[in-house]
Amino acid sequence: METRYHSFLVRLWTSGNSDPTWHISLESSQTGEKKIFANLEGLHEFFENLVGEPSVMRGAAENESID
Numbered sequence: 001m002e003t004r005y006h007s008f009l010v011r012l013w014t015s016g017n018s019d020p021t022w023h024i025s026l027e028s029s030q031t032g033e034k035k036i037f038a039n040l041e042g043l044h045e046f047f048e049n050l051v052g053e054p055s056v057m058r059g060a061a062e063n064e065s066i067d
Contacts, residue, residue: 006030006050010043 007029014020024037026046037043 009027009029011025011027013023015023022039024040024043026035026037026043027033035046037046
């Protein structure tokens, strides 16, 4: 099985005083590539695509119950 490793620096900051807007950036510590996300959903989608088969993994996690 192929071993995959990813390492990122995630930055979160706000702009504006009365109604702050959150900003999100992600920087690969391996390549230095930077990505900017408008919201947490975009960041989440990036990580889902990175690990592959998001609907299968999400479905399995949602179907687990804690007794």
